[in-house]
Amino acid sequence: MTVQEIFETMDYGPAPESAAAAQEWLERSGRAFGHFIGGQMTAHAGGLDSRNPADGSHLASLSQADAAAIDAAVAAARKAQADWAADGARRGRVLYAMARLVQKHARLLAVLETLENGKPIRESRDIDIPLVARHFYYHAGLARLMEDEMPAQRPHGVCGQIIPWNFPLLMLAWKVAPALAAGNTVVLKPAEDTSLTALFMAEICTQAGVPPGVVNIVTGDGRVGEMIVAHEGIDKIAFTGSTEVGRRIREATAGTGKALTLELGGKSPYIVFDDADLDSAVEGLVDAIWFNQGQVCCAGSRLLVQEGVAERFHDKLRRRMDGLRLGDPLDKCIDVGAMVDPAQLERVSRMVSEGLEADPGAEVHRTGAALPDGGCFYPPTLITGLHPASPLMQDEIFGPVLVGTTFRTPAEAVALANNSRYGLAATVWSENLNLALDVAPKLAAGVVWINATNLFDAAAPFGGLRESGFGREGGPEGLAAYTRPRAEATELSRLRPVEAPAKGAAPSDGLLDRTAKNLVGGKQARPDSGYSTPVWSPDGRLLGHVGQGNAKDIRNAVEAAGTAGAWSRSTGHGRAQILYYLAENLAAREAEFATRLRDLGQVDADGAAAEVAASVDRLFTAAAWADKFDGRAAGVPLRGMALALREPVGVIGALCADEAPLLGFVTVLGAILATGSRAVLIPSEAAPLAAMDLMQVIETSDVPAGVVNIIAGRHEDLAAPLAGHMDVQAVWSFSSSDLSEGIERASAADLKRTWVNHGRGLDWHAPAGGLKPFLEQATEVKTVWVPYGE
Ligand code: NAI
Numbered sequence: 001m002t003v004q005e006i007f008e009t010m011d012y013g014p015a016p017e018s019a020a021a022a023q024e025w026l027e028r029s030g031r032a033f034g035h036f037i038g039g040q041m042t043a044h045a046g047g048l049d050s051r052n053p054a055d056g057s058h059l060a061s062l063s064q065a066d067a068a069a070i071d072a073a074v075a076a077a078r079k080a081q082a083d084w085a086a087d088g089a090r091r092g093r094v095l096y097a098m099a100r101l102v103q104k105h106a107r108l109l110a111v112l113e114t115l116e117n118g119k120p121i122r123e124s125r126d127i128d129i130p131l132v133a134r135h136f137y138y139h140a141g142l143a144r145l146m147e148d149e150m151p152a153q154r155p156h157g158v159c160g161q162i163i164p165w166n167f168p169l170l171m172l173a174w175k176v177a178p179a180l181a182a183g184n185t186v187v188l189k190p191a192e193d194t195s196l197t198a199l200f201m202a203e204i205c206t207q208a209g210v211p212p213g214v215v216n217i218v219t220g221d222g223r224v225g226e227m228i229v230a231h232e233g234i235d236k237i238a239f240t241g242s243t244e245v246g247r248r249i250r251e252a253t254a255g256t257g258k259a260l261t262l263e264l265g266g267k268s269p270y271i272v273f274d275d276a277d278l279d280s281a282v283e284g285l286v287d288a289i290w291f292n293q294g295q296v297c298c299a300g301s302r303l304l305v306q307e308g309v310a311e312r313f314h315d316k317l318r319r320r321m322d323g324l325r326l327g328d329p330l331d332k333c334i335d336v337g338a339m340v341d342p343a344q345l346e347r348v349s350r351m352v353s354e355g356l357e358a359d360p361g362a363e364v365h366r367t368g369a370a371l372p373d374g375g376c377f378y379p380p381t382l383i384t385g386l387h388p389a390s391p392l393m394q395d396e397i398f399g400p401v402l403v404g405t406t407f408r409t410p411a412e413a414v415a416l417a418n419n420s421r422y423g424l425a426a427t428v429w430s431e432n433l434n435l436a437l438d439v440a441p442k443l444a445a446g447v448v449w450i451n452a453t454n455l456f457d458a459a460a461p462f463g464g465l466r467e468s469g470f471g472r473e474g475g476p477e478g479l480a481a482y483t484r485p486r487a488e489a490t491e492l493s494r495l496r497p498v499e500a501p502a503k504g505a506a507p508s509d510g511l512l513d514r515t516a517k518n519l520v521g522g523k524q525a526r527p528d529s530g531y532s533t534p535v536w537s538p539d540g541r542l543l544g545h546v547g548q549g550n551a552k553d554i555r556n557a558v559e560a561a562g563t564a565g566a567w568s569r570s571t572g573h574g575r576a577q578i579l580y581y582l583a584e585n586l587a588a589r590e591a592e593f594a595t596r597l598r599d600l601g602q603v604d605a606d607g608a609a610a611e612v613a614a615s616v617d618r619l620f621t622a623a624a625w626a627d628k629f630d631g632r633a634a635g636v637p638l639r640g641m642a643l644a645l646r647e648p649v650g651v652i653g654a655l656c657a658d659e660a661p662l663l664g665f666v667t668v669l670g671a672i673l674a675t676g677s678r679a680v681l682i683p684s685e686a687a688p689l690a691a692m693d694l695m696q697v698i699e700t701s702d703v704p705a706g707v708v709n710i711i712a713g714r715h716e717d718l719a720a721p722l723a724g725h726m727d728v729q730a731v732w733s734f735s736s737s738d739l740s741e742g743i744e745r746a747s748a749a750d751l752k753r754t755w756v757n758h759g760r761g762l763d764w765h766a767p768a769g770g771l772k773p774f775l776e777q778a779t780e781v782k783t784v785w786v787p788y789g790e
Contacts, residue, residue, distance in 0.1 A: 678708070
């Protein structure tokens, strides 16, 4: 093409990035890799191939790890851990060196990433790799600060980390940097399609002075992931990938005591209001759904446009789509590269064709540009006119396919946006900041971007709700997920109620007719089972009866809690007032509660008085926190600010501690009320009456109906219906019965949050700070990115 022709057509010319340095590195390695274990590369064992999805060419042969390799990696990680955890300043220096080395090898890493993954070099060079470096820098700082800032926390130990192929090196950084900063060692498995940058990172670890065994990298497919998950020497699993595999991991780790964070799929709404800057919103959409060929967990893949501008917006969008350049990912001028592999291309093609068959009314626009020959290319696609329940509207496609519909009012936009089993991210476009900031809190999403999209930073927590998983990555919140309390949990030993006296009951203070009912929706309710259990004092007095709750009672209680959503939208100030009132009302009856506690036989008279006093104090502390536990603003190196807000988790079901029947109950109650969640509480099974008496205090303290529901009964019977209920967002167990396996397994269905079997390890009498972990568990971080500053 002559210069004159170029001027006439104004066509782009290709601007290929050289792959020479990356290919040379592969050649030097013999195009054959083993695993990185204990600071050494093991011999190549084969079993996997790495290919360039843009042209199918062979890049290298990799090794499928076997059980012996995993054992060796876990053993190396275990051996290195204590020493690594000992010195935060040293960890900071090493992480800093890693950041520097990532920058030093930035171009090679970007090219290698693009060669193996198919993403445009423009993205790997300008987004992925700079974010990788930023992650290591940020966590170098956290490593140094951790000891002072989180004195009560310690690292988990050895972390198993399993990552996907869509951001191979960035996901490694998201996992490795915080784990190392907190003092853990890791066994990381990259995705089978994209292991090369992780293996390059092994070299960087060595150069940066990461001690042998602190980072171990084993390659292979899902079977290797399964072995890591099942390995007894692993203390925590961190996973990013499909919801299906995340659910399997939840089931596999149930009852093992392994900590778990899951970052899973999404179908994130992209909402355009009629007053939006439409051109910016179109440009944002290019980043939302055509970034990385749409293979992004938080891709803005569901377009919701306000009716008045829908036609104009769709026209602009189609024109923009037609200008997208699809082609060789190493060409610096292209917008859309190759899908990761033939299987993913086939999966996306099949989903779209089957979806369109099922919904023949849909309208499809595909970019007209010819697809390059031979590679895994799929054209950017827009599908409108789908039924809201269509699989294409509901299921994660994970490709460059945008589905869209329209709405009339902000309320309808919110309803459509939240009509999803996922809850990862959401984008809002409007020039009216009042509107955008009104809508943002109503969106069920872990991350919300306002007038921007797909912004990420190491300081801004990232993670989802619902079937998008749990746990946050980034910021101090993400670091916390790589730690556990220093206090060791002791073995559970089951506490049982005082047994009935062998020879008849002693005189009973005339309280024989006192049967504690349940509290459901603000009313006292008889248990559905029609059964009650006597409660005895150690000296043989019948103290009263408690109902035996069953699954039906749990369902009623959850339904009542579901209707009390206004509590979760109330102000911290308002909630504090009610908690103060509750604390005062309990204080007024301290003597009576102390007598009751003593009679229940778990503590002596002094212990009972101390427990009641501590309970009053706990409620005052909860009141103090109610208008203060609200999050932070993260300074991010982009135009804007990320607000990491603490939102109530929703409906929390809690099996309360047996060994501290009043204080354990009040601690859970106080944290849930303070943070705006709603509660279904199961009192101590061994000594339920103290909590049941509290019902009257709750009833006289202006707690709105349905916010607190109390069902007494056998913990073993009530845990399963709670954990299996789809309208319960979290289940906690402090029971002295070991219920963790059942709860965690049942929670896999909807991936609800669980916090189990810490009961015997918690110091219920801990001073005010003891409430903090409860406040954290009762909330989830929502990160809202807002435009701010220049
Ligand atoms: P995947 O979830 O199977 O793979 C992610 C990682 O998990 C890989 O390292 C894989 O080897 C490993 N893995 C697979 N099975 C495992 C098991 N049973 N135990 C432990 N680890 C296991 O995702 P895949 O098959 O590559 O992609 C399938 C679909 O999943 C995509 O089309 C997309 O919809 C979704 N996906 C979502 C991602 C996200 O970030 N939300 C990332 C990757 C895939």
